[in-house]
Amino acid sequence: AQSVTQLDSHVSVSEGTPVLLRCNYSSSYSPSLFWYVQHPNKGLQLLLKYTSAATLVKGINGFEAEFKKSETSFHLTKPSAHMSDAAEYFCVVRSQGNTDKLIFGTGTRLQVFP
């Protein structure tokens, strides 16, 4: 069965420094992977998705993620954090088979300090 593991529940960075949010997946086939962000009192917004095309995926707000099959990872990165990036980030995998069910990780809360 598919699953995702977000390795850090909290990440703190200073504004202007790089961001790395880690995600490992478990899947018996080539997965569809997503990163969603949730700002306070807002819905879950799609940052980016991987669906078996290019392994380096660029998303909104300067975020990108690289699909690494050998490491079963899909880490989210951004070269320079902004205060507005402070939010909860979810790594998500689509369940296998004839289903649209999404399986969420536990989330990583990103704090950005001035």
Added chain:
Amino acid sequence: EPEVTQTPSHQVTQMGQEVILRCVPISNHLYFYWYRQILGQKVEFLVSFYNNEISEKSEIFDDQFSVERPDGSNFTLKIRSTKLEDSAMYFCASSGDRGRSETQYFGPGTRLLVL
């Protein structure tokens, strides 16, 4: 940009009462979903809905839950007799199509508190 909306944003109810959570999906979308997140836990899939019927449901989605598309714009989740453990954030989502590349667009959620 089109977005999914949900009402109410917060709801407090007494155990045993019925609640209806409302969602307005993106207008040209055909596939609809409900997820929930109990405080401190993962977001969990509840149900998917297409062509006026349930496509898939999780084991959480028991007989106390039902979904309906009462008109051309709304999509509702009803909990017939709420329990304390139904307290959670409930998210509605919609997508234009199925398939591995399709994106599900989420609403802001309804926070339900059962007392």
